[in-house]
Amino acid sequence: MEEERGLVEKTKRRGGEDELEVRNFSDAIRLWTDESKKLWMLAATITVTSLFTYGINSSIQIVAGHLSALQLSAVSTALTLCSNFTTGFLLSMGSALETLSGQAVGAGQVGMLSIYMQRTWIILIISSILMSPIYIFATPILSFLGQQPDIAVLAGRFALLILPHQFSIAISYPCQKFLLTQSKVLPLAYIAFITLALHLGVLWLFTSVLEWGSTGAAIAYDVSSCTAALFQVIYIMFWCKDSWIGFSWFAFKDLWPFIKLSLSSAFMLLFSDWYSALIVFLTGLLNKAEVTVASVSIWLNINTWEHMLVIGFMSATSVRLSNELGSGRPRAGKYAVIVSGLTTLFIGVVSSILILATWNKFPLLFTSSKEVQDSASTAVYLLAIALMITCIQSTLTGAIIGGGWQGLVAYINLGCYYLLGLPLAVTLGFLFHWGWQGIWIGMISGYMAQTLVLITMVCMTNWKGQVIKAEKRLQFWSGEDQ
Template structure:
């Protein structure tokens, strides 16, 4: 790794002075104001990027919902399977890039960002090939899991058609993190917006002009996803020449240690993604599955919209914390977490209040079926609780990613979600015959347990110790300890 060490030495710089300690109310206001400005400048474009990107996914579901309840259930199931079991795996494998790149940028090791991104490209492309059978054999997989045959067949056909989107994501996600850790977020938002406009045009052309139905929707999904990845790579190569050093053979070095680090990140995030997918599959085993799956998909869709909004603070927290730890500023990193937590708490209260106020109106956006509308309007307080937890978790997960604790949190997710949440959801939903409400109560119990554990960990963190850990991590990956 001598060549990599040379790259590091050319760009290494020391961090600045740490943030002053808060000793009065005026100090608290100053820190909150200054940190809020920094986070909003990151979070707003990131949130817009996430919303535009999810708009591509959500518009496909909205279109399917106006075809029929069966089409909505099938498309939602396919997207859930592919997003949570394949795309979710790719995003999870790439989260190690966010930790390393954020801390490297904070330490001034900017030339390493290009190497880290290229390594992640290689890993995610290989992962895409390995995960392709889930798309190819989606119908038998869903049937084995107990899904109704008509939903499984249509979902499997749709999943096969959107296979190219997975490879586009393998290029797009590392590119996003490469730009994000350098605070280059406005170009990401602009590219996402252009991709969404392209998607809506393609969706209209393939579905309304050519009348290809859900097949046309899948093709539009592929076209816009590939276009987004292409636009991001072009921007990096031509407008990031200060950091982009071209393709390098160094990216193929030390792949196995990088894969192991990525796997620890993957297990943390995947256990959370699969949790939502398993809840959907449990819902599909209830009586009148078309209606229950469709109504649950509406709730999850709304939750995903909020997640796309607060993911700006998830990423902003991760970037701000990792940058400060890499710069040797533990107190500044701690304050970044606190400010993000207060902000997302406020957002959670707004979103929950809004959904409660429109409890009988929001289903109209997603479906024309009166039966599905009535089902989605029942026990909306459960959805409001999930919205609150989702917003608060964005700060917690951002803190975990910024510090590199993904391996520890994987065990926490395993215990809270799979030893508590899923068994309780199955018991309440089927043994106690509480149906969809019982499944969601069980799911929420797992979320609450995980959130309380993460809050405890973050509150008891020794931030000075995390600076030392960040330094050791960067020394290892740059080869300075060899």
């Protein structure tokens, strides 16, 4: 215990005076300029990194879409099942690491980051082992959920092939949070670029030259994800001497409390991920499943691309808020959330206008099927609304993670998504016969309700009280209260 406390005391510091209160227009301009510089320095690099990373996922779906509508539906279904029900679980568990590490950096406890990351490695690797049957038995699972036999078989085969990706994420994601909370984002961008370049080369080799089809795409996916994890570990061990203290037995200490904290974080984000996954599965139950699933997949792909664009602000907001709360600067944290929220709102408006202006063009990027193109070009204003909500949610989610409110928001997501959005999607899609567009209306209704609740929650927050909670949280996890 004394050695563990030494890791804390060795680098402990405070953040200095809090941000000055905004009293007039000139103060607002000064604050906006200063805070925007901090946010954009983080967000721009994180966004580029996310776009490179998602480019791997999207390229696989693009390749599948040009093979056939059936291949696109199968690959999209497999990625949805695995990403939202397994990989999504791992990423969600990791948000606890982001809260603790961000607040520890603000309080100057950088010696604890290595311990937090190793604990997360242990938890995520064990979780990956426990969730492997979802990949192995994907075909019967999808068949049980009502998917068409041809889609279920192809999706199950693809899911089994990408099982190594699951374990690479268990190593890679904690590494990303370790670097992100210290604002060491440039290395992540370089690694993501190298990985994407490698992936595109391997994908071209396996699918175009060797003509392995979706099998080659799955293998390329595994190669790129494992390479990214390896590069991140090497960088941390050799170039992060200030925060990487080496492997430590302290990582196995207090694992159960850490698991409980991670689970509360996981359910907050999982309820959101599973929600969108269920929307895809619902569309698979409609007539002409190949066309409807492909159309929804294209819309979700566009929405995810925008999410990758603003995810930088989600992470930047989380880092800025957690750092400021850990430093004892509540007003600075509040202003960081406000500036980020207004910025992402503007991005949402621009994105919505662009998608409306190209309503009959963007499907061409994803499929050569005229029937799917026509279907995805219908009622595009629904997609524009979703893009707006996604941008606003990015800041709200960052504030939640930075403040450590995941447990409460898990209940909010449960109510808005599963007690409102999902029943409404079923009612409009099946009972009212509005098809996949009715299902989409139900989905965005749940998102809108959740967004309004979170906006109200953030506006009513006692930021000084959050500083006190952050101090108590760090005292517990560093062992100072024992």
